[in-house]
Amino acid sequence: MADVEFDHVSKIYDNGFMAVNELSLRIDDGEFLVLVGPSGCGKSTALRMVAGLEDISEGELRIDNERMNEVQPRERDIAMVFQSYALYPHLTVAENIGFGLTLRKMPKQEINARVRKAAATLGLVDLLERRPKMLSGGQRQRVAMGRAIVREPKVFLMDEPLSNLDAKLRVQMRAEIAKLQHDMGITTVYVTHDQVEAMTMADRVAVMRRGVLQQVDTPYELYDRPANLFVAGFIGSPAMNLLAGRVSVASGQVSVRIGDQTLDIAPAAVAAYPELADANGRDVTMGIRPEFFTFPAEQADPGQRLEIMIDLVESTGSETHVHFALPVAPVDTDDTRDLAEHAGDTVPEKATSTVVVAKLDGLARVRLADRISLGVNTGRCHFFDAATGAPLR
Ligand SMILES: Nc1ncnc2c1ncn2[C@@H]1O[C@H](COP(=O)(O)OP(=O)(O)OP(=O)(O)O)[C@@H](O)[C@H]1O
Ligand SMILES: [Mg+2]
Structure with a gap:
């Protein structure tokens, strides 16, 4: 269980470009927060700073009130799901899901138990011995989710995890992910440029534009009381x-x-x-x-x-x-x-x-x-x- 807090966090890339501008935002324990905004507004940069994949230029990032700025990615207890879920083609579904745990030298029995549990949650039990090329797009996406779930992290980070799927599957998976998150109660930051996806999945939505947070609110408040013309449109x-x-x-x-x-x-x-x-x-x-x-x-x-x-x-x-x-x-x-x-x-x-x-x-x-x-x-x-x-x- 964890909360995540951006405290005046900025990211200035080496070329001087300010991709995130004094972001202050608190994501509560167990909350599903969606970061949404047009392409290039700094969503992925913000998420990558939580993961530790990008240095923080200014401000402080805290998880459970602890400063994370200098903490190594592997020590942050975070699991990330990307748009391209890059499964290992020569490994089975079970091996793909358990891969991160094997790397961490977790005992085999514990890995098997966690993989079985994740597979049951995701409806993958019958597919555990298959290789990725024998899976549909939605099934592959579930394997990528499984890889994150078995880690039992404090925080899930997801960057456009559904954008490689066709429209119908996207709608189905968005409901599945929202339900899964709700059942597991793991604090989640989810990035998308699709406002419908944001509105349907989130507890609260944070709208960004050109590196600046415009408004963070429940979907209905955003719809009913937009903070400015940009959010309204x-x-x-x-x-x-x-x-x-x-x-x-x-x-x-x-x-x-x-x-x-x-x-x-x-x-x-x-x-x-x-x-x-x-x-x-x-x-x-x-x-x-x-x-x-x-x-x-x-x-x-x-x-x-x-x-x-x-x-x-x-x-x-x-x-x-x-x-x-x-x-x-x-x-x-x-x-x-x-x-x-x-x-x-x-x-x-x-x-x-x-x-x-x-x-x-x-x-x-x-x-x-x-x-x-x-x-x-x-x-x-x-x-x-x-x-x-x-x-x-
Ligand atoms: N390494 C870098 N050096 C300089 N500028 C960068 C670098 N990485 C990203 N940027 C710029 O920072 C801005 C924010 O990028 P970011 O990837 O966070 O946007 P995004 O909101 O995730 O966009 P998208 O919806 O297209 O994924 C963009 O203008 C991008 O060109
Ligand atoms: Mg992005």
Whole structure:
């Protein structure tokens, strides 16, 4: 049992690049913490510093309140699972799982017992005598997990362990790993760039960007109370729509003008973003999650509707995703550029309209080029300073 604490930890590589910038984060005993963020944000570097595979430039790393900075990797009592699980092809599954223990000169009987136990946990009992080439991708992944489990470490570190698997297997394995971790109760730090993976597996999620921790919270808190525009746009699928708007406040009613339409903001959102109440004339970025559009719009207050024309309809059966454009320039800041890069999108230069996605019920009868009215649950919308991306609270 162990907790892990980063105390103002930085990593500056030899070429002067600061990959991790004053990271302070405490992972509680038994917790499943997921580090997530775009490629290059410093996730693997942070994890490798816990493992002792990377020197710590500044700050202190503690496990169970003990300074680890100078402790050798093998003395840290940590087991790591990587993306490439590099099994030894000439060894059986049992030998692969027990390999680390053999190296440590553990008695054969003890090794056998631990390997059997791990194999039972992972559903590998019938495969113990096979060689890796006779295993599926998911089975190989389980062997790699087995190798970590038999060590009975204080801390598990996992760096994108599922990224070599196909989509379906990834979903299955993510549930298996989360359950296994929960059953074993071993403190775990898990790295991924996939926010859905992070949200579904974690007790708490830590979002990083350019070496800097943005927010660490439970999945629901991240979704409901993003600390800034970057986190708002990073968490959620499809992503939150970000729209440039201008606030007006008249006789206590807060409204936001987006292009040629105006939305009245419900009191719940003003309570969550109190700076809205005296933001008359201020330029803001309004965040509307796709799931907070409603159709048909009749139920919505007339001040909380948008008139739109449908550009694209995608149906998954259970959901209908409607794409439309609003006549305002896309929000263009460092945050939105990083988000677009992460999503693999390119932001068109000098665009004068913003593409918006609404997630409607699968039964919604809508077609391409329809002109419809959508309700907006403005009480659940988010508001950020147009220039800095700071939340208006
Ligand atoms: N040895 C090194 N020397 C200099 N820069 C490095 C070194 N290793 C990594 N970096 C840089 O540090 C940054 C963080 O790298 P890191 O591998 O931690 O990112 P990551 O968040 O794990 O990304 P990914 O999702 O692509 O795995 C990157 O910009 C990377 O290019
Ligand atoms: Mg990495």
